[in-house]
Every structure is written in structure tokens, then in C-alpha cells.
Amino acid sequence: MRILAPIVLSLFTSTAMAIDLAPLWDFRKPELSEQRFRAALPGASADDQLILQTQIARAKGLRKDFASAREILKDLEAKIAGAGPEARARYFLELGRTYASAKHDPESLNTTAKEQARTAYAAALDIAKAGRLDALAIDAIHMFAFIDTAPADQLKWGKAAMAVVVASDQPAAQRWEASVRNNIGYALHQLGRYEEALVEFNQAVSIREKGKDAEATRTAYWMVAWTLRALHRTDDALDIQLRLEREADDAKQPDPYVFEELELLYAGKGNKERAAHYATRRHP
Secondary structure (H helix, E strand, O other), X not given: OOOOOOOOOOOOOOOOOOOOOHHHXXXXXXXXXXXXXXXXXXXXXXXXXXXXXXXXXXXXXXXXXXXXXXXXXXXXXXXXXXXXXXXXXXHHHHHHHOOOOOOOOHHHOOHHHHHHHHHHHHXXXXXXXXXXXXXXXXXXXXXXXXXXXXXXXXXXXXXXXXXXXXHOOOHHHHOOHHHHHHHHHHHHHHOOOHHHHHHHHHHHHHHHHOOOOHHHHHXXXXXXXXXXXXXXXXXXXXXXXHHHHHHHHHOOXXXXXXXXXXXXXXXXXXXXXXXXXXXXXXXO
16 A cells, blocks of 8 residues: 655745755655755855755755754754754754654654654754744645654644645745645544545645646655545546556556556456555566
């Protein structure tokens, strides 16, 4: 099953920042992103240098090198107090991510790590709110769901993040909507509230369809089909998953999560031959 923890792959640019981080980030290639951040350091303003270094730390964390990420952030500690709100908010966000994030193994998320993460995310949220950095406030809110992992808590944090999205007039905050709706839908699905989850996932699809990220759009449709299967709407789910199979294959990005769903859907229809075919595709 495609277990999607609260999504973190979004654009975190702020109107207050001189340097645009979005073109420098490729979340699928954190090493390349780190190289871009380092290349942007010379000539950057003092605050932008701090921000770039927080993103270097994040790139380390995406490779699970949390020790190196914390080292980078420790070196920034003395300078952060006198920095602007964006640099400070990003510093605490990345510090929190070294303790609790999608990249952490469950066994590493002990009570101490969770509390260290909670303290850092709370600081990031306070700074972002005070600085009217709505996208960073949303980022901080949604990270609490990596600490409070019960579905009811994830739903609570998803709704809190959506309240900021809806109230904001900042494009960077509005770009969070599809991800936040996905997170809310996921929590609802985990709670067995499938019809409500489907509403959120369909809205996420509508938003993704207006964008240019084909992979994110396919993932959004996958969530819809996953929920349709839970609602026993097997044929509707099958139609979507078969289309996703074709699209992913055409993009040379075959998706084992699609194969898993197709295996389950055909097994549910009693078609053992097709189910076995997708079991083979999933485990070639």
C-alpha cells in the first residue's frame, strides 16, 4: 500500500526572500540540490546565506544524514538570533526535521526525539506567524503530524494547516493546498471515513490537474483509486489504476504501488491470472 505520510514536497518560497529556492530544489535529487545551494552562497546576502545553509542541512536530512544536518545548524546557532524571520523560521524547521520527519525510521522516533522536534517546530511556527510567512507556518504545522501520528491527530494538524491555506492571500501558501488536502484525506481514510476522504482526494486531483507535476498528479489519482477500492467501487478504481499504469510506463517510471493495487483489485474480482501478472510486475 502506498503509505503517504504527510507530504513535505512542496514549494516553500516567501515573498520576503531575495533568493528563490524553488528552482534550486529537486527533492528527488537532494545531492544535486545541495550543490546548487552551495553554488548560490557566494554573493548572497547575510540572511540568504543562512537560509541557503538551512537548505543544505535539509538536503543532508533527505539522505538520512541527520548528524551532518545538525552540525550545519549548530554552526548557524550564534548567527540565527540576529537574523530575519525567514532565516530563523527555516532554521527551526530544519532543526525539527533532524529529529522527526518522513525520513526517520519509526524506532528512532523516541520520546526525546519527538519533544526536541516539537520544541523546534513550535518555535518555527511562532516566528512564521509573527512574520506573516504563511507558507512556512503551514510547513511547521504539518510537521507536527510526524510527531503526533495517530490518525485523529493527523486530521487535527491537517485541518489547522488548511485553515492557514484558506485564510492566506500569499501564493506560496496557496500552493500548499493539494498537499494539505492529501494529508487530510489520508487521515480520514485511516479513520475509515472513506466518503469524506474521497472528497479531499478529488479536490487535490483538481488542483494537481492545473499544475505541471505529472508525477504528483498521478499520485493524487492513485489516492482517489485507493479510496474507491475501500468503498468497493472496484471497476472505478480499476479504470484509474490501469490508466496510471499506462502513464507511468510511458514516463518510464513504473509504479509498484499501482501494481499492488491492480493485484488487489483483480484478486477481488476473482481474476487470479491478472492478479498474478501484477504480483510479478511488483516483484520482477
